[in-house]
Amino acid sequence: MTKKLYIKTYGCQMNVYDSARMADVLAPLGYTPSDTPDGADMIILNTCHIREKAEEKVFSELGRLKPLKSAKTDGDMIIAVAGCVAQAEGAEIMRRAPYVDIVLGPQTYHRLPEMVARAARSASGPDGKGRGILDTDFPAEAKFDFLPAESVAPGVSAFLSIQEGCDKFCTFCVVPYTRGAEYSRPVAAVLVEARRLVAAGARELNLLGQNVNAYHGEAPDGGTWGLAQLAYAMTEIPGLERIRYTTSHPRDVDEALIRAHGDLPQLMPFLHLPVQSGSDRILEAMNRKHTAAHYLSLIDRFRAARPDIVFSSDFIVGFPGERDEDFRATMALVEEVGFVQAFSFRYSPRPGTPAATIEDKVPDAVAQARLLELQDVLERRQRAFFAGMIGRTLDVLFEKPGRHDGQLIGRSPYLQGVHALAHPRLIGTIQPVHIKDATLQSLGGELVLVGTDEASAA
Ligand code: SAH
Numbered sequence: 176m177t178k179k180l181y182i183k184t185y186g187c188q189m190n191v192y193d194s195a196r197m198a199d200v201l202a203p204l205g206y207t208p209s210d211t212p213d214g215a216d217m218i219i220l221n222t223c224h225i226r227e228k229a230e231e232k233v234f235s236e237l238g239r240l241k242p243l244k245s246a247k248t249d250g251d252m253i254i255a256v257a258g259c260v261a262q263a264e265g266a267e268i269m270r271r272a273p274y275v276d277i278v279l280g281p282q283t284y285h286r287l288p289e290m291v292a293r294a295a296r297s298a299s300g301p302d303g304k305g306r307g308i309l310d311t312d313f314p315a316e317a318k319f320d321f322l323p324a325e326s327v328a329p330g331v332s333a334f335l336s337i338q339e340g341c342d343k344f345c346t347f348c349v350v351p352y353t354r355g356a357e358y359s360r361p362v363a364a365v366l367v368e369a370r371r372l373v374a375a376g377a378r379e380l381n382l383l384g385q386n387v388n389a390y391h392g393e394a395p396d397g398g399t400w401g402l403a404q405l406a407y408a409m410t411e412i413p414g415l416e417r418i419r420y421t422t423s424h425p426r427d428v429d430e431a432l433i434r435a436h437g438d439l440p441q442l443m444p445f446l447h448l449p450v451q452s453g454s455d456r457i458l459e460a461m462n463r464k465h466t467a468a469h470y471l472s473l474i475d476r477f478r479a480a481r482p483d484i485v486f487s488s489d490f491i492v493g494f495p496g497e498r499d500e501d502f503r504a505t506m507a508l509v510e511e512v513g514f515v516q517a518f519s520f521r522y523s524p525r526p527g528t529p530a531a532t533i534e535d536k537v538p539d540a541v542a543q544a545r546l547l548e549l550q551d552v553l554e555r556r557q558r559a560f561f562a563g564m565i566g567r568t569l570d571v572l573f574e575k576p577g578r579h580d581g582q583l584i585g586r587s588p589y590l591q592g593v594h595a596l597a598h599p600r601l602i603g604t605i606q607p608v609h610i611k612d613a614t615l616q617s618l619g620g621e622l623v624l625v626g627t628d629e630a631s632a633a
């Protein structure tokens with residue numbers, strides 16, 4: 176009998192990847208993905224703990240699921256909470272939402288079928304009480320060794336997790352606590368998965384890791400490969416047209432990676448390289464272990480290797496002790512780099528992290544004003560970058576049908592969404608598109624018909 180599985184994903188792309196893997200491990204048990212929670216036999220919330228708001232969302236969503244669970248008459252509903260809130264607050268979830276059946280951390284997904292079997296054997300308590308199954312271990316075995324192949328075909332652009340965890344302990348961040356120590360998957364396993372994804376139709380791979388450029392995988396030649404070496408090897412996979420990777424840390428950028436951007440046309444000229452702040456004093460308090468000048472020198476070196484490369488970043492404003500001059504340094508760095516996209520956040524104190532105990536808090540109103548000022552500049556930059564594409568011809572990798580009839584959507588090399596009228600057989604191919612219009616988030620254009628009379632007449 177097939178059973179309906181609804182997974183709701185919060186947080187970063189690692190969680191998106193993990194949600195797909197959880198669906199894979201549950202497929203042999205008869206669970207098929209559903210896009211609504213109504214009537215689902217199992218619901219998984221794959222949660223994020225990075226900021227306070229992300230955590231609150233989980234508890235309010237659980238509140239909404241409770242009546243669905245009690246209302247289900249045809250069999251039972253298993254509610255599981257996975258991901259980083261589960262890892263950090265497992266016991267608290269069980270206390271505040273006792274109807275939750277399973278709480279599991281990011282490193283135990285491969286054990287999910289066992290947990291589901293245990294849950295199914297023990298009846299739900301009176302009033303929909305949960306089964307209290309909690310597994311937030313950091314097991315010695317790597318979950319990757321136990322995960323099956325994809326149960327659902329990958330899209331044209333697919334995620335591939337190559338590295339996980341973090342040993343950097345930036346003072347504001349929960350990731351080292353929720354995801355555990357840095358771990359790189361072996362090169363051979365990564366290449367097998369890459370080939371499989373490409374054989375199943377992927378044309379672009381987005382290599383994922385919390386510190387993806389800290390990748391150091393055990394290689395078949397007995398050595399250890401960095402991200403650059405892995406990228407060179409991937410370019411030998413026939414049919415793989417584009418490679419991206421995220422998220423990188425400035426400290427782990429090495430000469431080999433910069434050189435790879437110059438050598439490999441498959442490495443896309445868009446790099447997410449979070450800097451967080453432009454002030455050396457704040458960078459130090461954050462334990463980022465690099466200066467603003469070092470960051471700028473990396474940008475210059477990437478540009479020298481690949482002149483059309485563009486950058487995006489994450490920023491935190493209102494970090495404890497941030498003075499106006501620190502914030503000005505951030506604004507100056509933004510001007511200097513000219514990011515084409517960015518995420519910016521107000522500092523959110525996270526329990527158990529060193530920065531949460533720093534006394535010198537920035538008043539909310541000040542942090543909020545800084546955030547708005549920063550976002551205003553970042554948005555103007557992004558708008559200008561998108562508008563600057565009008566009149567240019569971009570190579571677009573088409574991924575899927577668009578919202579309107581006859582339209583396809585895809586991405587430019589710079590990760591911009593682009594729509595154009597095009598035949599569905601062009602999905603999975605890269606086509607030149609002449610850009611006609613732009614919004615803050617997307618581009619629209621017309622296919623340039625290569626090899627036709629029109630093209631040769633032009
Ligand atoms: N590994 C990546 C970041 C992962 S978290 C890196 O090192 O850059 C994603 C982003 O969330 C961070 O870049 C940071 O900007 C933001 N973030 C993390 N912890 C935060 C906190 N406590 N408050 C506000 N923003 C935070």
Ligand code: SF4
Pocket residue numbers: 341342343344345348349350351385386424
């Ligand atoms: Fe968090 Fe810093 Fe690790 Fe990124 S490098 S995941 S910000 S501790």
Ligand code: F3S
Pocket residue numbers: 185186187188189190222223224225258259349350353354
């Ligand atoms: Fe959130 Fe965990 Fe990712 S805290 S950002 S889901 S690593």
